Amino acid sequence: MKKACPQCKKVADLSSSNIYRPFCSEKCKLIDFGTWTNEEKLISRPIESEDFYED
Numbered sequence: 001m002k003k004a005c006p007q008c009k010k011v012a013d014l015s016s017s018n019i020y021r022p023f024c025s026e027k028c029k030l031i032d033f034g035t036w037t038n039e040e041k042l043i044s045r046p047i048e049s050e051d052f053y054e055d
Helices: 026-037
Strands: 003-006 011-013
Touching: none
Parallel strands: none
Antiparallel strands: 003 011
């Protein structure tokens, strides 16, 4: 299965052979990790148990 990389929007392989999934590369994975560690991305509310269930 293939999907757009959440960082650069290039096609990323979502199979288990891609160790960086859902990202296309180590670079994109590290960029995303850096934005979280710099608190540029935040979870806007506490996670509820209902968040884990689809409608």
